[in-house]
Amino acid sequence: MRSGARILHLDLDAFFAAVEQRDKPSLRGKPVVVGGAGPRGVVATASYEARVFGVRSAMPGTEARRRCPHAAFLGGRFAAYRQSSEVVMQLLTEISPAVEPLSLDEAFVDLALSDWDPAHMADHVEELRRELARRTAGLTASVGVASSKFVAKIASEAAKPDGFSIVEEDEELDFIAELPVRSVPGVGPVTEAKLTAIGMRTVADLRRASREELVRELGRAAGESLMELAFARDNRRVQSEREAKSISTEDTFAVNIVDRSELERILRRDAAQVAKRVQQAGVFARTVAVKVRFADFTTISKARSLGGATDREESIAAAAVELLAEVDVREGVRLVGVSTSNFAASAQERLFDEDRQASEPTTTTSEVDVSGVRGHGWFPGAEVFHRDHGRGWVWGAGLGRVTIRFENRDSSPGPVRTFRVDDPALMANPELLPLP
Secondary structure (H helix, E strand, O other), rough: OOOOEEEEEEEOOOOOHHHHHHOHHHHOOOOEEOOOOOOOOOEEHHHHHHHHOOOOOOOEEHHHHHHHOOOOOOOHHHOOOOOOOHHHHHHHHHHHHOOEEEEEEEEEEEEHOOOOOOHHHHHHHHHHHHHHHHHHHOOOEEEEEEEEHHHHHHHHHHOOOOEEEOOOOHHHHHHHHHEHHOOOOOHHHHHHHHHHHHHOEEHHHHOOOHHHHHHHHEEEEHHHHHHHHHOOOOOOOOOOOOOEEEEEEEEEEEEOOOOHHHHHHHHHHHHHHHHHHHHOOOOOOEEEEEEEEOOOOOOEEEEEEEEEEOOOHHHHHHHHHHOOOOOOOOOOOOEEEEEEEEEEEOOOOOOOOOOOOOOOOOOEEEOOOOOOOOOHHHOOOOEEEEEOEEEEEEEEOOOOOEEEEEEOOOOOOEEEEEEEOOOOOOOOOOOOOOOO
């Protein structure tokens, strides 16, 4: 553990939904769901008002509508989310040069490189949250501060929503003791089931286990890592500039595809795109993986070492097609993708023609499918501008007409009017309003 280090973890609260409520006065205090549109849509973010009804991220839109039929279901406005994210990340870099963004709404900050006084940490955090709300016109964030990334992230989660938690080093062991094992990084459903089977349900249970027992059940790397984290020992540093760990592309389909030859054709096309990006990055990939998602949102990922390092389209495509051959696609595929990783600085072509190495174990994961989140056309929530009525957003559309509520971030809840979609006074996607 780095002596005296302070790591801050910041997580914007219900970020996508919060941006929509901020920019749409009529939705403030009401349930809002971003994503979930269409028969295959999945929830990306739900406001806290919607979460009361059991709506959560990764839930199919049909289930979210059943639980909360009166919620506003909106498409994603990624330009607006990116605008607010950039403001927040800029604010964090003013505190410390070491900022590690994890996504649009989440980041770690190394406070050891800041001028914050540890004796007044709570005051500094409160000022950060006030300034964030001011610069983003009202968004809120939860903040955790601790001696490591692991505990800082747990602290911010405990502070949600719109709060903060500072955990001193001599308090960290007690703070994490009663957490369920699934709270520990790297513990997914499979690992959790293994640990539960041997009576380990909390972090405190892990501490009472022997290192040998964890290694026997989980393997050396996972077992030893888990033991370290159980005692709050996490020496990962904040990395302000992270090299790309993978280069990938994927396709989501309107209807499930069961034709293997069609999936192979798509994989070869995607492999060409990936190879071009690998070449542009000036690196060479040692590992190729394919991702296949089915109608029930189960995702199978298969990875294989190439036995060398390459940026050749033919090699990447061949490996991807071979990996797809190991997946049963008869139930229908809704998404397929290709990725490369484990990069090298120079090409290392295979020296022999021996059989390729066996693929690594297949892993099944549950991911948020955002294919139905990014809005297109006159989607619910899209910003518009009318020459006579000003700024507004799409309430609904169909049969050549679009219904708009005219309001904006700085107005009161506005009126609703309907127009033809070809109304010459109506413009879609106007320039974003600037933030303060």
